[in-house]
Amino acid sequence: GAVVSQHPSxxxxxxxxxxxxxxxSLDFQATTMFWYRQFPKQSLMLxxxxxxxxxxxxxxxxxxxxxLINHASLTLxxxxxxxxxxxxxxxxxxxxxxxxxASNEQFFGPGTRLTVL
Amino acid sequence: xxxxxxxPGPLSVPEGAIVSLNCTYSNSAFQYFMWYRQYSRxxxxxxxxxxxxxxxxxxxxxAQVDKSSKYISxxxxxxQPSDSATYLCAMSRNQGGKLIFGQGTELSxxx
Numbered sequence: 001g002a003v004v005s006q007h008p009s010x011x012x013x014x015x016x017x018x019x020x021x022x023x024x025s026l027d028f029q030a031t032t033m034f035w036y037r038q039f040p041k042q043s044l045m046l047x048x049x050x051x052x053x054x055x056x057x058x059x060x061x062x063x064x065x066x067x068l069i070n071h072a073s074l075t076l077x078x079x080x081x082x083x084x085x086x087x088x089x090x091x092x093x094x095x096x097x098x099x100x101x102a103s104n105e106q107f108f109g110p111g112t113r114l115t116v117l
Numbered sequence: 118x119x120x121x122x123x124x125p126g127p128l129s130v131p132e133g134a135i136v137s138l139n140c141t142y143s144n145s146a147f148q149y150f151m152w153y154r155q156y157s158r159x160x161x162x163x164x165x166x167x168x169x170x171x172x173x174x175x176x177x178x179x180a181q182v183d184k185s186s187k188y189i190s191x192x193x194x195x196x197q198p199s200d201s202a203t204y205l206c207a208m209s210r211n212q213g214g215k216l217i218f219g220q221g222t223e224l225s226x227x228x
Contacts, residue, residue: 042220043123043219108162110159
């Protein structure tokens, strides 16, 4: 089956620093990758959709200058949380959709837990 | 009003019970319906995927979609302790489109 990895799995940082999270599709090419945020006991909220080689599309209310997304290749997308603050502490999950398949399936990564002190 | 409503539970059942999980939605444009299972501190994994109204069965799992009532269900037969997880419904308007998730129902199956 299709596998998506994320790195790191957890990170603790000081307020004001920037954190980069990587999302990789290990055995397929992902034309589209999605970034979600999930607070405890709550659902996944889509932050942005990224297509390889083009700018990400952000959901309403998500600051594009704070959450920088780069989808430089068909197997890698990165999310950088700039000048992180405690309210950015959350579980960040990416997903990827294989290109060329008539399927709606998104394959999810294991998530990255960010704690900002 | 949220686009997708799901009872967060928690729901606790004995091993072997039949579990019924449900979601309601307000947007009649949704055509693709999914159920995901998420273990603690892990990413969601796809359990069932259905298009439009109808039933779909896979082993102990059955998904039902009633578009006229804007209501979807997931049934788990002969539930096992390993089924203990959070179950999220999700839906979208078109293939490859944005997924809207329910809040998730936390299920605990007691041995």
